[in-house]
Structure formats: C-alpha cells, structure tokens
Amino acid sequence: xxxxxxxxxxxxxxxxxxxxxxxxxxxxxxxxxxxxxxxxxxxxxxxxxxxxxxxxxxxxxxxxxxxxxxxxxxxxxxxxxx
Numbered sequence: 860x861x862x863x864x865x866x867x868x869x870x871x872x873x874x875x876x877x878x879x880x881x882x883x884x885x886x887x888x889x890x891x892x893x894x895x896x897x898x899x900x901x902x903x904x905x906x907x908x909x910x911x912x913x914x915x916x917x918x919x920x921x922x923x924x925x926x927x928x929x930x931x932x933x934x935x936x937x938x939x940x941x
Contacts, residue, residue, distance in 0.1 A: 866880075877896070878894050879891075881910045890913055891910040
C-alpha cells in the first residue's frame with residue numbers, strides 16, 4: 860500500500876509551492892517526491908510514475924496491479940488516472 864498526500868512548502872523564488880510525496884506504508888520509504896508551482900492533477904501523478912519505475916522497472920499495462928493508492932479525496936486525486 861502506497862500513501863500520497865499533498866502539502867505546501869515555501870521557497871524564496873516561487874513563494875508557496877505544492878509538494879507531493881509517495882510513501883510505502885510498511886517501510887515508510889519515500890518512493891517518489893515532486894515539487895511544483897501548482898498542485899494540479901498532473902503534478903500529483905509524478906510521484907506515482909517515479910514509484911512504479913523504481914519498484915517495477917518500467918511501465919506497462921497491469922504491471923503494478925494490486926498496489927493500493929489511498930488518498931484524501933482531494934481534487935487532484937479524483938481523476939480517472941488514479
């Protein structure tokens with residue numbers, strides 16, 4: 860089971876930015892992290908891409924079947940891609 864949650868961080872250049880992290884629940888290992896100016900649904904998917912590539916060696920249909928992605932039902936996560 861992988862968890863994801865957005866949060867805000869602050870930089871001197873861009874002020875507030877969105878930070879997304881993908882965490883493996885059993886080990887608490889960070890599988891993907893992404894920072895963007897805006898926290899859109901496309902930006903929210905980047906840590907998922909990183910985690911699938913890291914854990915499964917690439918991308919193909921059904922490769923990560925069975926991995927659960929709980930989320931907080933925020934608007935970024937209510938898209939069909941999740």
